[in-house]
Amino acid sequence: MSAPPFLNWEEGEVEELFSRDARVMAPSAIRALSKVTADPAIISLAGGHPSADSFPAEEIKRILAELSRDLDVGLLQYGATAGHEGLRREILGILLERGIKAGGEELILCSGSQRGLDLLGRVLLDPGDIALMEVPSYPGAIACFRNLRVEMMGVPQDGEGLVVERLEEVLGSLRSQGRRVKLLYTIPNFQNPSGATLSPQRRAAVAELARREGFLILEDDPYGELYFEDGEREKLRPIASISGSPVVYISTFSKILAPGLRTAFVWGPPTVISKVELAAQASDLCSSMLDQRIIYEYCRTGGLRRALPRIRTLYREHGEALLGALEESMPKGVEWNRPRGGFFLWMRLPAGLEAEEMLQAAVARKVAYVPGRPFCVDGSGANALRLSFSKEPPERLRQGAHALAETVREQMR
Amino acid sequence: MSAPPFLNWEEGEVEELFSRDARVMAPSAIRALSKVTADPAIISLAGGHPSADSFPAEEIKRILAELSRDLDVGLLQYGATAGHEGLRREILGILLERGIKAGGEELILCSGSQRGLDLLGRVLLDPGDIALMEVPSYPGAIACFRNLRVEMMGVPQDGEGLVVERLEEVLGSLRSQGRRVKLLYTIPNFQNPSGATLSPQRRAAVAELARREGFLILEDDPYGELYFEDGEREKLRPIASISGSPVVYISTFSKILAPGLRTAFVWGPPTVISKVELAAQASDLCSSMLDQRIIYEYCRTGGLRRALPRIRTLYREHGEALLGALEESMPKGVEWNRPRGGFFLWMRLPAGLEAEEMLQAAVARKVAYVPGRPFCVDGSGANALRLSFSKEPPERLRQGAHALAETVREQMR
Numbered sequence: 001m002s003a004p005p006f007l008n009w010e011e012g013e014v015e016e017l018f019s020r021d022a023r024v025m026a027p028s029a030i031r032a033l034s035k036v037t038a039d040p041a042i043i044s045l046a047g048g049h050p051s052a053d054s055f056p057a058e059e060i061k062r063i064l065a066e067l068s069r070d071l072d073v074g075l076l077q078y079g080a081t082a083g084h085e086g087l088r089r090e091i092l093g094i095l096l097e098r099g100i101k102a103g104g105e106e107l108i109l110c111s112g113s114q115r116g117l118d119l120l121g122r123v124l125l126d127p128g129d130i131a132l133m134e135v136p137s138y139p140g141a142i143a144c145f146r147n148l149r150v151e152m153m154g155v156p157q158d159g160e161g162l163v164v165e166r167l168e169e170v171l172g173s174l175r176s177q178g179r180r181v182k183l184l185y186t187i188p189n190f191q192n193p194s195g196a197t198l199s200p201q202r203r204a205a206v207a208e209l210a211r212r213e214g215f216l217i218l219e220d221d222p223y224g225e226l227y228f229e230d231g232e233r234e235k236l237r238p239i240a241s242i243s244g245s246p247v248v249y250i251s252t253f254s255k256i257l258a259p260g261l262r263t264a265f266v267w268g269p270p271t272v273i274s275k276v277e278l279a280a281q282a283s284d285l286c287s288s289m290l291d292q293r294i295i296y297e298y299c300r301t302g303g304l305r306r307a308l309p310r311i312r313t314l315y316r317e318h319g320e321a322l323l324g325a326l327e328e329s330m331p332k333g334v335e336w337n338r339p340r341g342g343f344f345l346w347m348r349l350p351a352g353l354e355a356e357e358m359l360q361a362a363v364a365r366k367v368a369y370v371p372g373r374p375f376c377v378d379g380s381g382a383n384a385l386r387l388s389f390s391k392e393p394p395e396r397l398r399q400g401a402h403a404l405a406e407t408v409r410e411q412m413r
Numbered sequence: 414m415s416a417p418p419f420l421n422w423e424e425g426e427v428e429e430l431f432s433r434d435a436r437v438m439a440p441s442a443i444r445a446l447s448k449v450t451a452d453p454a455i456i457s458l459a460g461g462h463p464s465a466d467s468f469p470a471e472e473i474k475r476i477l478a479e480l481s482r483d484l485d486v487g488l489l490q491y492g493a494t495a496g497h498e499g500l501r502r503e504i505l506g507i508l509l510e511r512g513i514k515a516g517g518e519e520l521i522l523c524s525g526s527q528r529g530l531d532l533l534g535r536v537l538l539d540p541g542d543i544a545l546m547e548v549p550s551y552p553g554a555i556a557c558f559r560n561l562r563v564e565m566m567g568v569p570q571d572g573e574g575l576v577v578e579r580l581e582e583v584l585g586s587l588r589s590q591g592r593r594v595k596l597l598y599t600i601p602n603f604q605n606p607s608g609a610t611l612s613p614q615r616r617a618a619v620a621e622l623a624r625r626e627g628f629l630i631l632e633d634d635p636y637g638e639l640y641f642e643d644g645e646r647e648k649l650r651p652i653a654s655i656s657g658s659p660v661v662y663i664s665t666f667s668k669i670l671a672p673g674l675r676t677a678f679v680w681g682p683p684t685v686i687s688k689v690e691l692a693a694q695a696s697d698l699c700s701s702m703l704d705q706r707i708i709y710e711y712c713r714t715g716g717l718r719r720a721l722p723r724i725r726t727l728y729r730e731h732g733e734a735l736l737g738a739l740e741e742s743m744p745k746g747v748e749w750n751r752p753r754g755g756f757f758l759w760m761r762l763p764a765g766l767e768a769e770e771m772l773q774a775a776v777a778r779k780v781a782y783v784p785g786r787p788f789c790v791d792g793s794g795a796n797a798l799r800l801s802f803s804k805e806p807p808e809r810l811r812q813g814a815h816a817l818a819e820t821v822r823e824q825m826r
Contacts, residue, residue, distance in 0.1 A: 017629075018688060022536035025691040031494070047491075055489045064481035068474045076468045076671035081444070111524055111675075111697055118696035122560075123435035143695035147535075216430075258489035260702035262524075275431060278438040282556035283531035284524055288701035289673035 020127070021147050029374035030139060037368050043400035046368040048192065048343055049391040051318065054311045055258050059303045063294050075289040081280050083109025083265070084292035090299035091265050098224070099241030100249065105270040108277055111262040111287040113222060113252040116276075117144045119283070120218060120248060120266065123275040125150050125182060132170060132184040132215075134162050136346065136375030136384070138192045141185050141220065150182075154378035159337060161188060161198030164205045171213055183216040189224035189236050190342020193375050193386035197340060200235055207245040217247045222255045225308055227341035228316035236341075240267060248272055253295055255343070255390075256311060257304065261291040315341070321394035322387065325401030331409050336387070343390035346372075348383055350412060355385040358411050367403040433540070434560050442787035443552060450781050456813035459781040461605065461756055462804040464731065467724045468671050472716045476707050488702040494693050496522025496678070497705035503712040504678050511637070512654030513662065518683040521690055524675040524700040526635055526665040530557045532696070533631060533661060533679065536688040538563050538595060545583060545597040545628075547575050549759065549788030549797070551605045554598050554633065563595075567791035572750060574601060574611030577618045584626055596629040602637035602649050603755020606788050606799035610753060613648055620658040630660045635668050636755035638721055641729035645753055653680060661685055666708055668756070668803075669724060670717065674704040728754070734807035735800065738814030744822050749800070756803035759785075761796055763825060768798040771824050780816040 015023060030047060037044035088107060095102045110116045127149035135154035145152055155167045174181055188198035210217050217239055224236045240249035248268035253261060266276060298304055323338055333350035349355060355371035372384030389397055428436060443460060450457035501520060508515045523529045540562035548567035558565055568580045587594055601611035623630050630652055637649045653662035661681035666674060679689060711717055736751055746763035762768060768784035785797030802810055
């Protein structure tokens with residue numbers, strides 16, 4: 001037998017060491033930008049980090065102080081794979097407020113949404129299975145499915161989210177080839193990266209299509225609480241709240257509390273949840289007990305409920321700052337949408353400009369964004385880009401918009 | 414197209430919903446016992462939970478109090494996939510003390526050893542690949558590899574750990590079939606569940622075999638710091654410390670600090686670690702920032718260094734209590750080993766007795782253990798069982814041993 005590939009560093013032999021999944025793994029375009037955005041002089045419209053101003057630092061300090069006086073040593077021990085009992089009850093209440101009447105056997109907690117996506121991907125998807133993805137969509141979900149060697153096909157969006165007629169076309173075309181769709185991955189509320197929100201009519205239509213055609217809807221909802229105006233609320237009810245829909249629903253505390261406290265939750269039929277629990281038993285045993293305990297205390301004492309109006313106002317001010325500055329400074333020919341919540345908007349450059357090529361010029365003017373291509377499973381997006389208004393304060397968002405407008409103007413010459 | 418399998422609960426149609434990986438997933442035998450061991454009247458020699466007396470509750474309270482006064486809000490934000498920078502430095506120091514001179518590109522942190530196993534399994538193993546497992550071995554690793562549909566083959570152990578001649582036989586037999594072994598999973602120190610420690614001579618021989626035959630060693634070391642006598646220390650040097658060995662090494666804070674603070678670390682060649690980082694980016698983004706920060710502070714201020722002698726004494730007293738009580742009460746024909754550290758010992762019942770059958774009688778006498786079969790990939794272990802002396806205090810360990818001896822005696826009649 002030949003020498004261990006492990007010790008031979010020539011490319012070919014090292015590759016042989018890795019699984020087929022590992023051979024398709026590739027760095028995240030957004031994480032790759034983090035070296036640029038780590039420079040505080042750069043205004044980052046790139047990453048999807050929450051604003052530090054949204055974190056309830058004082059409440060968390062208070063909870064830490066309580067724990068420092070009266071620490072339940074049970075928190076230091078292994079916990080239940082399904083999650084902290086008290087926090088599970090709080091989350092059942094949160095689901096109910098979102099229109100999802102859930103029993104405990106329909107819920108599992110996990111260390112963040114990305115972990116939930118991975119666990120669901122593991123139990124639902126085989127290599128070669130077909131997953132439909134909105135174009136554009138969240139690169140973390142694309143990476144998760146790519147690493148499982150799932151075949152992803154795109155469904156276009158317009159101002160009201162994914163276009164149901166186009167979804168029907170894709171389904172029809174696959175059906176005529178005798179191929180079956182396993183699931184549709186969708187972010188109906190303030191989509192990442194498009195900022196679009198799926199209309200209630202379309203939610204009903206997508207649920208009905210899924211029932212009829214026999215595919216699952218994987219509904220990812222990190223941003224649904226972050227609407228700018230209270231009037232939006234009713235339109236944001238999850239697809240999962242439509243009775244009898246074949247939905248698995250993921251949501252998280254990352255955008256409404258703090259992503260460092262790695263806690264998300266998955267709701268679905270008990271058969272799916274119990275498989276996810278088996279997968280989790282063999283892949284992480286349990287999530288951080290302290291993180292779960294802090295979130296539990298924060299929810300139980302009404303902290304989250306009190307904080308949400310403030311956080312919504314914060315992000316509305318962020319969104320208005322960016323949108324206002326874009327409107328006053330962007331040259332004609334640049335198009336973007338006006339999200340009514342969330343973290344992101346999607347921008348299209350005039351014909352002839354490419355977002356990847358333009359990035360260096362933007363960074364030279366001290367502003368960063370994420371070029372559109374990594375969001376698009378159909379290879380499109382070259383002339384598009386994502387702008388995030390979550391992290392930077394309003395004044396810097398305005399500066400960033402102006403710098404970006406200057407960059408575009410320069411490139412158009 | 415037929416109705417969605419999602420909505421039809423007949424067994425066959427629901428199964429169709431799941432991936433091939435998910436169809437082989439099965440509940441953990443140890444977790445299934447947790448309902449029994451949750452009863453405080455039951456003396457649990459079953460689970461591998463650390464003793465609550467080993468947790469540095471006061472130190473952790475002190476760190477929580479400091480954080481409650483001066484919280485770095487960076488802890489609430491997304492963190493680096495590779496782990497908390499300060500804790501990474503501390504871990505490089507810990508590795509050095511264990512004889513592993515590591516650079517930062519050889520290290521990644523993750524949310525517990527089980528998470529590390531899953532990430533390594535994902536990047537290294539394809540369905541059908543061959544992994545060699547000690548018989549008996551850790552059921553969490555067996556479940557992780559089973560869920561990846563890896564083919565596991567057993568290598569027997571004796572009092573000095575895995576038997577190198579038997580490993581050579583297995584390798585030779587596979588070679589003659591033209592089949593290749595991808596990796597050997599081994600726990601050289603105070604093995605779970607055998608309690609055996611691989612001798613230094615065997616470590617060198619296994620490393621040499623791996624180099625020659627071209628397989629990886631996946632070295633799992635949760636218990637290496639938990640030796641009963643200081644004289645053992647030098648014999649416990651990881652295989653990873655042998656220069657040029659094809660080893661990936663996992664260790665954790667779960668047994669020497671607290672499993673609730675989900676933090677483990679993986680050391681290996683940069684090519685492997687960078688693949689693990691890519692896998693982690695798409696499957697959990699980062700681990701709990703607060704857990705990592707607490708462990709960092711604990712290590713940085715010397716807490717771990719000060720605590721270890723006390724923890725070693727604690728478990729030595731536990732081990733001696735169980736071993737002494739077994740010696741004075743067990744009937745002839747029952748055999749067990751005398752571990753020199755760790756959490757576990759392995760017991761063989763006299764011919765005719767089966768550990769699974771006997772469990773109910775043991776529980777009736779208020780003592781629980783884990784039957785041997787789930788530890789053995791070759792189907793053996795029916796007359797064996799694992800006893801854990803980690804969690805219960807010495808007095809209850811003695812009571813448990815006596816109750817177990819009574820159970821065996823009764824069954825032998």
